[in-house]
Amino acid sequence: AxxxxxxxxxxFVQEKEAVTLDCTYDTSDPSYGLFWYKQPSSGEMIFxxxxxxxxxxxxxxxxxxxxxxxxxxxANLVISASQLGDSAxxxxxxxxxxxxxxxxxxxxxxxxxxxxx
Amino acid sequence: NAGVTQTxxxxxxxxxxxxxxxxAQDMNHEYMSWYRQDPGMGLRLIHYxxxxxxxxxxxxxxxxxxxxxxxxxxxxxxxxxxxSQTSVYFCASSLGQGDTEAFFGQGTRLTVV
Numbered sequence: 001a002x003x004x005x006x007x008x009x010x011x012f013v014q015e016k017e018a019v020t021l022d023c024t025y026d027t028s029d030p031s032y033g034l035f036w037y038k039q040p041s042s043g044e045m046i047f048x049x050x051x052x053x054x055x056x057x058x059x060x061x062x063x064x065x066x067x068x069x070x071x072x073x074x075a076n077l078v079i080s081a082s083q084l085g086d087s088a089x090x091x092x093x094x095x096x097x098x099x100x101x102x103x104x105x106x107x108x109x110x111x112x113x114x115x116x117x
Numbered sequence: 118n119a120g121v122t123q124t125x126x127x128x129x130x131x132x133x134x135x136x137x138x139x140x141a142q143d144m145n146h147e148y149m150s151w152y153r154q155d156p157g158m159g160l161r162l163i164h165y166x167x168x169x170x171x172x173x174x175x176x177x178x179x180x181x182x183x184x185x186x187x188x189x190x191x192x193x194x195x196x197x198x199x200x201s202q203t204s205v206y207f208c209a210s211s212l213g214q215g216d217t218e219a220f221f222g223q224g225t226r227l228t229v230v
Contacts, residue, residue: 035219043223044221098165102167103148105162106162107161
C-alpha cells in the first residue's frame with residue numbers, strides 16, 4: 001500500500017486564484033511529520049511547509065497553508081493567490097521514525113501545477 | 118551559507134563503470150540521506166545515516182554503497198553502473214529525528230549508457 005498518495009498528476013489554476021493539492025498518508029507511527037516541497041523546472045527541492053502529527057493548528061507559511069485532517073489522514077496544501085512562479089511540481093512527504101534513532105522521508109509521486117494567466 | 122553541496126551536477130557513465138557522488142553539508146547535521154528521482158515515481162530513499170559511522174539501507178539500496186566517516190560527508194558509490202541507475206540523485210540532511218525540515222542538495226543528473 002502507498003504510504004503517501006497524491007492523486008492529482010496535473011492541476012491548472014488561474015493566476016490569483018487559490019488551489020488545493022491533495023495528499024493522503026498512511027502510517028501506524030503516532031509521531032510523524034508531513035512536508036510539502038516545490039520542485040521548479042530547474043530541479044531543486046524547495047521546502048514549503050511542515051506539519052507535525054501533534055500540532056494542534058494547521059501550519060501556515062505566507063501564501064501556503066496545510067489543511068491537516070488527522071482522522072482522515074490527509075494533509076492538503078493550499079496555495080492562495082496563485083502566481084505564475086508557482087508553476088512547478090509539488091511533492092508531499094511524510095517523515096517516520098526508524099530504528100537506530102533516525103527517520104526517513106517517504107515521498108508521493110507529485111502534482112504538476114500550471115498557473116495560467 | 119553553503120548548505121548541502123552535491124558534486125557533480127551532471128555525469129555520463131558507461132555500463133560497468135564505477136563512480137562516487139559526493140555530498141557535503143556544513144550545518145553539523147546528524148542525519149543524511151540519498152534519494153533517487155525517477156519520472157512518475159517521486160523520490161525514493163537509497164541509503165541513510167543517523168551519524169558518523171552509522172549507515173542503513175533505504176527502499177532501493179541495491180547497486181549502491183555508502184559510508185559516513187565524518188559528520189560533514191556522505192558519499193554514494195556506484196560500483197558497476199547499470200542503465201537502470203540513470204536517474205536524478207538528491208542528497209539531504211537534517212538535524213535529527215524530529216527535525217521539521219530536510220535540506221536538499223541541487224541534485225546530480227546521472228546517465229548510464
